[in-house]
Amino acid sequence: MKRRELVIVGGGPAGMAAALAARAAGVEDVLLLERDQHLGGILNQCIHPGFGLHHFKEELTGPEYADRFAALVHADPGIEVSLRSFVVKLGKDRELSYLRPGAMEDIQAGAVILATGCRERTREMIPIPGSRPAGVFPAGLAQKMVNMEGWIPGREAVIVGSGDIGLIMARRMALEGVAVKAVIEIQKTSRGLVRNVVQCLEDFGIPLRFQHRLTAIHGADRVEKVSVVRVDDDFKDIPGTAFEIACDTVLVSVGLIPENELLEMAGGAVDRRTNTPVADEVNLTSLPGVFACGNACKVYDLADSVTRDSELAGRMAAKYLGVPA
Numbered sequence: 434m435k436r437r438e439l440v441i442v443g444g445g446p447a448g449m450a451a452a453l454a455a456r457a458a459g460v461e462d463v464l465l466l467e468r469d470q471h472l473g474g475i476l477n478q479c480i481h482p483g484f485g486l487h488h489f490k491e492e493l494t495g496p497e498y499a500d501r502f503a504a505l506v507h508a509d510p511g512i513e514v515s516l517r518s519f520v521v522k523l524g525k526d527r528e529l530s531y532l533r534p535g536a537m538e539d540i541q542a543g544a545v546i547l548a549t550g551c552r553e554r555t556r557e558m559i560p561i562p563g564s565r566p567a568g569v570f571p572a573g574l575a576q577k578m579v580n581m582e583g584w585i586p587g588r589e590a591v592i593v594g595s596g597d598i599g600l601i602m603a604r605r606m607a608l609e610g611v612a613v614k615a616v617i618e619i620q621k622t623s624r625g626l627v628r629n630v631v632q633c634l635e636d637f638g639i640p641l642r643f644q645h646r647l648t649a650i651h652g653a654d655r656v657e658k659v660s661v662v663r664v665d666d667d668f669k670d671i672p673g674t675a676f677e678i679a680c681d682t683v684l685v686s687v688g689l690i691p692e693n694e695l696l697e698m699a700g701g702a703v704d705r706r707t708n709t710p711v712a713d714e715v716n717l718t719s720l721p722g723v724f725a726c727g728n729a730c731k732v733y734d735l736a737d738s739v740t741r742d743s744e745l746a747g748r749m750a751a752k753y754l755g756v757p758a
Contacts, residue, residue, distance in 0.1 A: 436541045438462035439750055440529055442520050442695065443548030445474020446736050447727025447743040449502040451546050454747030456511050459756035463511055464540070466518040466531055472506060473499030474550060476736065478577045481601055483628070487737035498736060523695040527722055544722045544750045547696060548743065551689035551728040553598075556650075559687055561593070563660075566652030572598040572686035576605065585609055587682030591659050592616045593647055595623040595630070597734065599686025604633035606684075613639045614678050617661060619646045619668060624688075626734060647683075648675065656681050691729050699723065707731075716746040722753055 439460050441448045444467030452463050471477060476484070479495025486492055489501070506512050515533055522530040527542040553571040570578070570586055576598065578584040590611050592599045595618040603613045616634060621643055623630050634641050642661070648670070649660040663674035691708045693701075702711035702719040710718040710725045718725050726746035727739045 434528065434539045434541045436543070437464045438543045438754060439546070440464045440466065440527075440540060440542040440544075441546045441548055442466050442523075442529075443474065443550060443727070443729070444469070444472040444506075444514065444516070445548060445550055445727065446476055446499065446502065447550070447729070447739050447746075448474075448546070448548035449499075449506050450740040450743035451548055451724075451726050451747040451750070452512050453502070453505055453509070454744035455546075455751050456509055456747075458748045458751035460747075460751050460754060461511055463513070464542075465506065465512055465514050466520060467514065467516050468519045470516055472503040472514065472516070475573070478573075478580045479601075480580050481605070484736050487735070488740050495736070502740075520695060523699040523723075525700045525720060527720075542722075544753050545724070546746055546750055547693070547718075547723065547725045547729050548727045548746075549692040549695065549729045551691050551732060554685070554688045554690060556593075556683075556685050559593075559685075561647050561650055561685075563649035564652055566650070566654060566656050568652065568656035568681050569650060569683045569685065572596070572602045572684045575684050576602055579605055579609065585611065586684070587611065587656075587680070589614060589680040590682040590684060591647075591678055591680045592684045592686060594618060594686035594688070595620075595625050595641060596686040596688060597625040597629050599684060600625045600629040600633040602684055602686070603639050604637055607637045607639065611682070613637075614680055615639070615661075616641045617645050617647055618643050619664060620644070621666075646670075650683060651677075656683055659683060689728065689732050691732065693725070693729055696720070696723065696725065715742055716749055722750075724750055724753075 476495035476499040484493045484498040518533040520531040529540045662670045726743040
């Protein structure tokens, strides 16, 4: 079994920031594993501006923000980047197994940083009743379809949930000529940033309906319409307020779930409510020498904040490894 000083799982903004900070703190050997074919993670599909205002003191798009870190990572001889590499096992003593093209590798790590990010909550997790036609997408998947694959999901859309991804996709769809009929939010306030409510909805005349919920999705082969009702402060339907919206697409933006299956596999404590590591402070886990950062640790609003805390994770790993300060 090969021995590596520090192994980082995930090459998004968190993993790259942690790798660079660990190297700056004196770690000599860093292996950065990324399952995609490029570094950058979710930032590669976030082509809108608004990144880097805190870290770089200028406004960048997601790919620009990622590219700056990727260039530094690739230029550092102490960081080995392994792309298309998927970790399938993590043991309590920091043994890892990962698949890369053409091989399975086993590693014993001195320290591990999990920068595995999040996955989206789906329609079934709310849940939304009705039929199961084509045209229902998680908002982040729709973002990748539009921004990276060049596919337009539909022509008339309703967005469920006012998280930032949903708000940003309302604007993105509108810019592509899609009629965004409404954003439906069950709470009294938006879960997204105020700037996104203003820039993505108000500036485009897209209605945001608070204290409403979808009661059904209708359609045979394709979404045809959705049923909506207003709810009271206890989230109970208010009689006489039901109505329908014709559409062919529903985007679901109802939150994110941190990816911590590897930590759980290794015997680490995971909060069942949030799927985040159980620990006394940010970036720690219940396992010695295993750290978590970025959206695997907690769900962040800003990539700049991910960078800040992930740099701390890199320094914490260096300290654990006994690197002289």
